[in-house]
Amino acid sequence: MPRPHGFAYEQRRDGSVVLTHQGRAAGVLRGGRAGKFLAEVEAGDAQLVMARWTGAYRFGNERRARNHPRNRTGRT
Structure with missing residues (x-):
């Protein structure tokens, strides 16, 4: 599983914390x-x-979940 990267946070004077990923809130x-x-x-x-x-912690398992028999309903 790839390691997450590109995250940053800023603590503001009012005590709140703003989380960003690759420059976006x-x-x-x-x-x-x-x-x-x-x-x-x-x-x-x-x-x-x-x-x-x-x-944003799911990396790589989406494809596996999509192919699970429980999630295949209605597909051919």
Whole structure:
């Protein structure tokens, strides 16, 4: 599975955190969620944490899921 890359975050003065992916806004965290995110980034792999928080953590498994028998209904 490829490693996530291209994520960045900026902590603002009001305590919110803006997440970006390749220069585009990917999410804004406020309050307790921002604090929890910052704690996770400090403790682990920052790119992996940001990918998980933005929901962009699925790399390579989409094709496999599409071919699963449960997901084939209606296809020939």
